[in-house]
Amino acid sequence: MTVNELSTPGLTDTPAVTGERADLLAALSKNRHFLRFTTRDLTDEQAAQRTTASELCLGGLIKHVTLVERSWADFILNGPSAMGDATTMAEADWAVWADQFRMLPGETLAGLLAGYAEVARRTDELVATLPDLDATQPLPKAPWFEAGARWSARRVLMQIVSETAQHAGHADIIRESLDGARSMG
8 A cells, every 4th residue: 555545444335545535534544543542541530521721621522523523524415504503503502512522421431432433434435435525515604604605525624634633632731631641742
């Protein structure tokens, strides 16, 4: 296998991916690895613990990145309806949104990691089989998106890579504050 080829283990009937798609998957895989690696050897209680001024915890970060990746993959396939209209969210909706950043009673780190692995598998399959990375969708209504803007599947995938990398860095800081273990550096 060359640097520009990436097979996607565990997927059935998914062709080997080359070129740009392989690069996107390799970058995403690396950042997913670092994010998951920060949770190694933790209990559910440790994964739910806040260790900084932020509301974030390691389990909450896994949960958030899973939801974000799933939403963006759905956006590639179904457009803005997959993400909803943030301009119409009520206070109760924002409370539900805030819960994605923390582990709730009954959630386990193992369960969150399994959910993340399933979303990753689905996204990898989408990257491998999507007919056109240039296909665009209009962005959903939200105060953080430019009105009327469209994003290509390529740009969405780059967003998933960058968000995963950003949160892997957050996770590293949270883990180091928890018990001194580091994932990077």
